[in-house]
Amino acid sequence: MSSGEVRHKVISFRNKMILIFIFMTIIPFVLFAYYAHLKSVEGISNANAAFAMDYLVQSKNNFDEYLAHLNNQINEVIGNKKLQQLMGEIPHTPEEESLFTSEMLNLLYQSMPYVDAFQIRVFPKDPSKYPLYMSSNVLNFQGVLENEAWFRQSMESVTPTWQLFLPGENQQSKPILSKVKRFTGLYDQLPRGLVVTDLSDDQLGRYLSPSHRVPQQRTYLMTGSGFVLYDSDNNATVGQPIASPELMNLIRASSEGAGTLEIDGGSMLVTYSRLNEEPWYLVSSTPLQALTGPIKKINNVFLMFLVVYLICCVGVVIYLTLYFTNPLLRLVKSMRKLEFGEFHYALPNSSRADEIGWLYRGFNNMAQRIQELIEQAFRSERAKKELEFQVLSHQINPHFLYNTLESIRWKAASHHMDEISEMVSSLGNLLRLSLNQGKEITTVAREIEQVRAYVNIEQARLGAPVRILYMVDEQVLNAPFLRLLLQPLVENAIHHGIRSNFDNGKIILSVRQEGRDIVIQLTDNGEGLPDSIIESLNKPHSADEKASRRGVGLRNVNDRLKLYFGESYKLKIDNTNGTHITLKHPVMSEEEAERSPYPSS
Missing domain, CATH: 3.30.565.10 (Histidine kinase-like ATPase, C-terminal domain)
Structure with missing residues (x-):
């Protein structure tokens, strides 16, 4: 076998040990860190989902109570005798219309403090017959009202409807969500007009604002078809369908739930719950990135640690190669020469005090005096046996120590040295109990x-x-x-x-x-x-x-x-x-x- 083959085999063995080292240390470490990361994300998501759901349900209950209370307030306005009287007859002269407009606007002004809304408006069933009243700033409407689809639909419906007026469709700079309710006479049940109650984002925000404890949380109010009525993020998506087919599938499956979904291309922790008063859904979303931010910092620290760990491992491998493997290769080469009778060959003297140095000096001694080396090996073996015998002789048997302490206690007791006897007995018990048989x-x-x-x-x-x-x-x-x-x-x-x-x-x-x-x-x-x-x-x-x-x-x-x-x-x-x-x-x-x-x- 040539020296090149020996070198190849030693290097192959070293490479195998490096691979074993990697598989036994680095890979399990990485897998464990990845598993810990997944479990951490899962735990944080579950905890935040539970908190967000509790907060969402509380907000839903508060908003349901507000809508029910608002409906009662609207009914009180409709039942007002003055309103019924004014809307019961159409004015025929400019003077009558002027008087109607004055009294109607005054009635609306007086009703506002009793209605928890941005404003309340009353439209007659035939708006064209009230030109002066319809041109007032209080109604906040421009154009021919009879041509509006929502007006015609509300006049034909016996149940209240909701209408979202976006900026440009009203005189406000923000969206207005309005409840439109047709009312009739108290006694003749003939349609008289519409009561439109406007809710601004201030009213909605009181009940639908996200929790400040969760970073970047966002709240939506939307219809069952996904049409957004309110968005806590400056109404960014109001008037648009929610950009999440997954969420719509969940909503169709249950009235309340939570999950990790894609919204607008981002992974979100989403909770939702259906309102009782209206067929709407209250939805809360939080970016997973905001929840797992601390974990990412830990991952960065872990990656830095892993890089340093790998560098240290490479350094250890290089150190072992230069300081142990290469000297061993030279030693193996010299032993091969010695095997073929080249006893004159000697390794360079080494001043190392570890096993490598001992092997080098021992090999040179073998090459110079084989017989002396055999004798020295014999003496070394005998010295080793003597050392082992000394080590065995100095080992203490716990049972022998217990028996010795008991003998000392017995002798102390026989000489009436009770304190020494009791102290030795206690020491024996303390030793026995401390060791506890390992x-x-x-x-x-x-x-x-x-x-x-x-x-x-x-x-x-x-x-x-x-x-x-x-x-x-x-x-x-x-x-x-x-x-x-x-x-x-x-x-x-x-x-x-x-x-x-x-x-x-x-x-x-x-x-x-x-x-x-x-x-x-x-x-x-x-x-x-x-x-x-x-x-x-x-x-x-x-x-x-x-x-x-x-x-x-x-x-x-x-x-x-x-x-x-x-x-x-x-x-x-x-x-x-x-x-x-x-x-x-x-x-x-x-x-x-x-x-x-x-x-x-």
């Missing part, structure tokens, strides 16, 4: 037992009694429990709470079950924890180095709880009148404890 999950009873052992040792060390009260609900004693949670809290209460005042200091440890949680409360009447320690619990470890060193036990417990069970299970600390620490731990079944994926220490 398992991460223990029980509440074993945790309480460990606390008692620790308190006994502290009392012996400090030479003063620690007053601690245990209030434990017996039904939770055998419940699975994450180990080493209570002892650091008790240690903190002793050293940072009552140590400065053992005579009056006391600690209360209570354990109970609330629903699906085990609730543990540890209270002491000491001076309380420094604020810096409490604030540092949820900060990065380097945020406050001094506080982090002092609160390492609390931080360890807090971090483990959040890691295993989530943010809702972190420690809660009240520093008022001593220290009050509340710890919650989920109730776990035996099967859940056996399947627990938590790593053991």
Whole structure:
């Protein structure tokens, strides 16, 4: 086999390792980020859809009440005896028409404060017979009214109709949505004319304005055929059909709903609901781009991180190639020459202190003195066995340590050294409970037992009694429990709470079950924890180095709880009148404890 073939095989192996590295790290990372992005967009869309629907339904109900109230106000105007009297007879002389016009305009002026609208207008059934009245500015109409299709249609209809007057069709600069209602005499039921109630965008905006909590939200009022009557975006699409066939299909299928649709070429989160008073729909749209803006920023940060990550990976590959692969290629080439009897061939001396340098120097020694290398290999193997034997000899068997502590306790008890006996016994229990046979999950009873052992040792060390009260609900004693949670809290209460005042200091440890949680409360009447320690619990470890060193036990417990069970299970600390620490731990079944994926220490 030639050296070129060797090089080809080594390079191929390196390329395979690079591909494996990419498939195992970069591709799963990208797929996970893409999945997280999709779920984030879905969650934000669902939350905003629920909020927009609630707001839309409330707006619809308010607008329905307004339309019903407006209809009652119009009926009161129609039932006005003065109006009925004036519209009951056609004036025959200019004087009569002048008097009619004056009284009619005065009546409309007096009725306006009682009608919640932009203005109210009354048209007789034969407008041409009222030239002076029709030319007044109050009516805001130009042209021959009898020729207007909406006028003829309204005069023929017994039910009220709605008419949208765009700028140019009225004397206003904005669209006017008018309710047109034919009225008759109170007693003869003969048509007398039309009452036209105009609603400007100010009236509609009071009930149909979008929520300011959602960016770029837009509200439409439209007919069942998609004709836009009101647009909160400066009435940009009023008088036009909505540009979304998908929305029209949804409206035909149900009277209320939500979905992600295309409107005017943009992807929108749309909610809609049908009014009760009129066959109209209230539609709210929000651009998905406005909702997912923060996610895009996160994606940009992710892309930057991915680019840096790829650059670092390339750098690592180049480093491994230059610093490890190429020297190994030279070493393989030299070994091939040695295999064919070229013992005089030697590699350049290497000053490297790692395995590559050792291989280079070892290869040169082999080429120079093969017999000496064999002997050296034998000595190295014997030294290796001796080292392994020393390592095995110095390993401590926990059961041997327990037995030794028990022997010490027995001898201390036989010599009536009760304090030493009790302290050694407590130490043995503390060690046994702490190791927990390498398992991460223990029980509440074993945790309480460990606390008692620790308190006994502290009392012996400090030479003063620690007053601690245990209030434990017996039904939770055998419940699975994450180990080493209570002892650091008790240690903190002793050293940072009552140590400065053992005579009056006391600690209360209570354990109970609330629903699906085990609730543990540890209270002491000491001076309380420094604020810096409490604030540092949820900060990065380097945020406050001094506080982090002092609160390492609390931080360890807090971090483990959040890691295993989530943010809702972190420690809660009240520093008022001593220290009050509340710890919650989920109730776990035996099967859940056996399947627990938590790593053991």
